[in-house]
Amino acid sequence: MSAQPSTGRLVYRQDLTPDLAIIRIQPSDGSPVPDFRPGQFVTLGLKLEGEDKVTNRAYSLASPPEEKRHFELYIKWAQEPVPGKFTSALFNMKQGDELYWRKPAGAFTIEDKKPDGSPDERDMVLVASGTGLAPFVSYAMHLRAAGSKRKIAVLHGARSASELGYRELFEKMQNGNFVYLPTVSRPKEPGSEGWKGHTGRVESLLIPNGGMSELEKALGHRVTPENSSFYICGYSGTIDSVISILQPLGFVSNRNKRKDGSFDVKVETYG
Numbered sequence: 001m002s003a004q005p006s007t008g009r010l011v012y013r014q015d016l017t018p019d020l021a022i023i024r025i026q027p028s029d030g031s032p033v034p035d036f037r038p039g040q041f042v043t044l045g046l047k048l049e050g051e052d053k054v055t056n057r058a059y060s061l062a063s064p065p066e067e068k069r070h071f072e073l074y075i076k077w078a079q080e081p082v083p084g085k086f087t088s089a090l091f092n093m094k095q096g097d098e099l100y101w102r103k104p105a106g107a108f109t110i111e112d113k114k115p116d117g118s119p120d121e122r123d124m125v126l127v128a129s130g131t132g133l134a135p136f137v138s139y140a141m142h143l144r145a146a147g148s149k150r151k152i153a154v155l156h157g158a159r160s161a162s163e164l165g166y167r168e169l170f171e172k173m174q175n176g177n178f179v180y181l182p183t184v185s186r187p188k189e190p191g192s193e194g195w196k197g198h199t200g201r202v203e204s205l206l207i208p209n210g211g212m213s214e215l216e217k218a219l220g221h222r223v224t225p226e227n228s229s230f231y232i233c234g235y236s237g238t239i240d241s242v243i244s245i246l247q248p249l250g251f252v253s254n255r256n257k258r259k260d261g262s263f264d265v266k267v268e269t270y271g
């Protein structure tokens with residue numbers, strides 16, 4: 001990897017569950033966070049016990065570029081089938097501890113123009129499983145700060161209600177132009193007590209149920225490649241399932257663009 005990494009300090013940590021946290025990292029030298037685009041990731045590095053080299057992992061930025069004091073990240077402690085190497089060390093960190101970071105990178109950014117240069121004004125449907133929500137927190141906060149008029153729908157799937165990070169933020173943002181549709185796949189398990197919302201995986205919100213899907217009911221119209229663009233982030237299973245639902249409707253992903261370079265679905269895979 002090029003250039004020396006910078007150091008950063010963990011300045012905030014909110015544990016949503018024992019294995020899910022929102023953390024903030026501030027450049028140790030007091031400099032502002034460098035410019036980046038919503039949807040990019042930062043590479044964190046840690047010297048793990050018994051290892052000579054620094055171990056690096058990518059994490060999507062949940063904070064918008066307007067937030068210059070710190071990077072905010074939404075991180076799951078990988079536990080299955082064996083404890084994750086990096087996240088096991090990260091979840092042991094306390095406020096004030098230091099780590100390495102490299103400047104933001106990545107192409108999972110908002111498409112605001114079509115290949116012919118005309119503005120892309122389609123509704124943006126942001127589909128996430130688990131911590132795949134992180135880039136969409138950045139998108140939503142950035143578009144709000146920029147006064148964007150684009151309609152946004154955030155679809156978030158988590159195992160339990162307690163794992164619906166950023167729920168309060170998104171519930172407060174709901175209005176005619178901002179739709180929030182959370183769903184829980186294990187509604188009967190601890191952490192979901194009292195949950196009365198949608199159940200099932202996030203892709204179930206896209207499957208027609210008595211005519212329209214839950215997404216279409218919330219938007220008030222059918223979704224087509226002409227009126228909607230999709231962004232999907234998370235593990236490959238979610239991405240493949242969502243694409244398999246959208247493809248028969250005529251949606252084309254950035255993995256397989258049309259000849260003119262256009263596409264309607266942009267994806268980011270965590271692994």
Ligand SMILES: Cc1cc2nc3c(=O)[nH]c(=O)nc-3n(C[C@H](O)[C@H](O)[C@H](O)COP(=O)(O)OP(=O)(O)OC[C@H]3O[C@@H](n4cnc5c(N)ncnc54)[C@H](O)[C@@H]3O)c2cc1C
Pocket residue numbers: 041057058059060061073074075076077078079080081082083084085086087088106131132134268269270271
């Ligand atoms: C662009 C990008 C953005 C990302 N953004 C985020 C984010 O915002 N939030 C987030 O939480 N994650 C994000 N990730 C994932 C993150 O980079 C790490 O992959 C994740 O945190 C796990 O790292 P780890 O070192 O703890 O796990 P690893 O040690 O790398 O293990 C990964 C998985 O493999 C399993 N495993 C490890 N060894 C074995 C073995 N011998 N046999 C079988 N299974 C094994 C582990 O149980 C675990 O499930 C992102 C990834 C990418 C590429």
